[in-house]
Amino acid sequence: MDSDHYAILGLPSGEEGARLSDKDIAKAYRVKALELHPDKRPNDPNANIFFQKLKASYEILRDRKARREYDDVLRARRNRTTKRNCMNDGKREKMMSDLERAEKEEEKRRDEKEGEERICKKLWEEIAEFRAKHKRKQEEELASRNAKRRAAAATPPPPGWREENEDGPWKSLERFQAYEDLVLGNMIRAAERQKMAQRGTSGNGN
Structure with a gap:
């Protein structure tokens, strides 16, 4: 009808x-x-x-x-x-409610990803800065060591001086350098883990 x-x-x-x-x-x-x-x-x-x-x-x-x-x-x-x-x-x-919720979730994921990227970038900047300082310190220590050796070579050794004393002053420096290498290694591994976690999060989102 x-x-x-x-x-x-x-x-x-x-x-x-x-x-x-x-x-x-x-x-x-x-x-x-x-x-x-x-x-x-x-x-x-x-x-x-x-x-x-x-x-x-x-x-x-x-x-x-x-x-x-x-x-x-x-x-x-x-x-x-x-x-x-x-x-x-x-x-x-x-x-409309589902669409708004999806947009909010997408915005949250985007903010989290940007936050992770900022943290990772900052960490790598700190690592680069630490490496630069470490390299400068090594160069300074090497220059100082060479200068002391040249000065020692120009000066006769005192009576009773033993050859093993030559390395004595540098053992503490070597221990400090080993500690720096350990810290730097930890920072690099932390950055790699952060990068892998970020890739895993992006893979799950896709």
Whole structure:
């Protein structure tokens, strides 16, 4: 049932149409009948079809029982439409909620990744700075050692001097350098672990 019999007679439909009196319906039919009568529209090949539809709609609406049944059908149709619209609204709201949640999660992952990258970059900068300081210290210590050896070579050794004393002053320096190497190695390994963890997080996200 696609035709709206009230609309065919030029009347409002729905609850407003259900409240119309029989006189209102008869009056609307007379007006439309004069407008759509085939004699008034000789050049319209569909004039007779439209007029027959008008008469059929009027016959339904003038019959009180048929009209009540028709009004019930219209009411059920409106209820279904309203329910369907409510369901569609609920689906749209859920879709928007899911979209917003996905955007927030993506933003959180992006912030976490950027934070990890900043930490990793800072750590590698600290390692580079530590390496540069370590290299400068080694160069300074080497230059100082060579200068002392040259000075010692130019000065005769004192009585009772033993050759193993030559390395005595440098044993503490060698221990310090070993400690620096250990610290530097730990920093490098920490940076590598941070880098591997970041790659693992990015792989899981994809």
